[in-house]
Amino acid sequence: MINPADFYEILKNHEINCFAGVPDSLLKDFCAYITDFAPNHTICANEGNAAALACGHYLASKHPALVYMQNSGLGNIVNPLLSLADKDVYNIPLLLLIGWRGEPGIKDEPQHITQGKLTLPLLEVMGIEYQILNDNFKEQIEYAAKYMQDTLKPFALIVKKGTFDNYKLKHKIINNFELTREDAIKILLDKMGDDSFIISTTGYTSRELYEARQEHSHDFLTVGSMGHASSIALGIALNKPDKKIFCFDGDGALLMHMGAVPVIASKNLKNFKHIVFNNNAHDSVGAQPTASKFVNFKGFYKQVFSVSTSEELKKTLPGFIDLKETALLEIKVKCGTRSDLGRPKELPKDNKKTFMGALND
Numbered sequence: 396m397i398n399p400a401d402f403y404e405i406l407k408n409h410e411i412n413c414f415a416g417v418p419d420s421l422l423k424d425f426c427a428y429i430t431d432f433a434p435n436h437t438i439c440a441n442e443g444n445a446a447a448l449a450c451g452h453y454l455a456s457k458h459p460a461l462v463y464m465q466n467s468g469l470g471n472i473v474n475p476l477l478s479l480a481d482k483d484v485y486n487i488p489l490l491l492l493i494g495w496r497g498e499p500g501i502k503d504e505p506q507h508i509t510q511g512k513l514t515l516p517l518l519e520v521m522g523i524e525y526q527i528l529n530d531n532f533k534e535q536i537e538y539a540a541k542y543m544q545d546t547l548k549p550f551a552l553i554v555k556k557g558t559f560d561n562y563k564l565k566h567k568i569i570n571n572f573e574l575t576r577e578d579a580i581k582i583l584l585d586k587m588g589d590d591s592f593i594i595s596t597t598g599y600t601s602r603e604l605y606e607a608r609q610e611h612s613h614d615f616l617t618v619g620s621m622g623h624a625s626s627i628a629l630g631i632a633l634n635k636p637d638k639k640i641f642c643f644d645g646d647g648a649l650l651m652h653m654g655a656v657p658v659i660a661s662k663n664l665k666n667f668k669h670i671v672f673n674n675n676a677h678d679s680v681g682a683q684p685t686a687s688k689f690v691n692f693k694g695f696y697k698q699v700f701s702v703s704t705s706e707e708l709k710k711t712l713p714g715f716i717d718l719k720e721t722a723l724l725e726i727k728v729k730c731g732t733r734s735d736l737g738r739p740k741e742l743p744k745d746n747k748k749t750f751m752g753a754l755n756d
């Protein structure tokens with residue numbers, strides 16, 4: 396196992412001292428370490444932003460930055476890798492640190508299986524050289540640094556489950572909000588009525604929604620595709636003007652593809668309601684901060700509500716639900732979930748089938 400502090404020191408020795416990325420559970424200990432110690436560390440809204448930031452860092456410092464991400468972020472990063480950093484475009488080096496979810500032979504959730512199989516082939520087809528990170532990390536970083544210096548090309552280190560030693564974040568986000576996300580979900584379900592359809596975001600939100608309802612036919616639990624739940628909901632709401640469509644979002648997911656918001660607003664839908672559980676963190680992968688503290692949700696739609704207690708939530712809900720226009724409800728919640736939180740028992744394909752059955756009934 397690699398001690399995150401040792402890994403960080405070796406990177407620094409090679410003048411890799413800018414860090415940018417989107418958190419991942421496999422990288423949680425390293426992410427926590429740099430959150431506590433690296434002066435030049437930016438937690439980005441999506442992986443493409445992180446690659447672009449790294450390119451800017453290189454332009455200004457002549458040193459490559461490290462971009463960390465879960466392999467599901469490869470989709471977001473392909474464009475800046477191929478049209479910015481690529482050797483036939485600006486030819487800019489950056490060191491990718493990629494958490495390998497869905498590694499073949501290791502049991503994982505359905506949304507990681509194909510991505511896991513294709514992680515190495517995707518890098519190969521993009522012409523990105525890589526190594527699987529192991530205990531010889533000193534030599535590996537040395538090799539990567541030399542490769543990047545000689546070729547000015549990106550280089551990737553792939554991180555298998557259990558590669559890093561434990562490191563516990565010291566600078567934890569402490570928000571004192573009263574509500575847990577799970578309590579907020581229960582209050583929402585109580586007031587929304589059984590005929591409402593919910594498209595919920597990836598991570599704890601979907602898992603908690605699944606546990607909170609006995610009957611799942613009205614819930615589309617988006618297990619992957621972080622940041623796209625609201626656009627899935629939009630596609631449904633446009634087709635079903637008589638059905639009440641709710642999107643349950645996270646602040647990290649909302650920020651990842653925030654461009655969806657004005658597009659939803661432009662549709663002027665009566666039946667679309669957007670709800671964001673704002674804990675200022677990527678709670679599902681280690682509670683690393685998001686930038687949501689710096690966002691004023693008030694401008695997102697014409698009607699925006701913000702609550703932080705169960706009392707406020709109960710008071711606000713009837714008016715919010717009955718509004719005949721798209722609106723956002725920000726629910727400020729604390730981080731954390733139950734240690735015995737389960738996962739949906741049905742496969743995503745079965746979820747789709749029952750959901751479509753109810754929606755098209």
Ligand SMILES: Cc1ncc(C[n+]2csc(CCOP(=O)(O)OP(=O)(O)O)c2C)c(N)n1
Nearest residue numbers: 467468598621645646647648676677678679
């Ligand atoms: C494209 C992509 N990048 C990264 C991840 C890893 N990931 C899964 S859940 C999550 C955090 C989501 O944060 P937020 O939406 O605020 O919800 P919370 O976990 O706080 O409830 C991340 C980064 C992912 N699934 N997809």
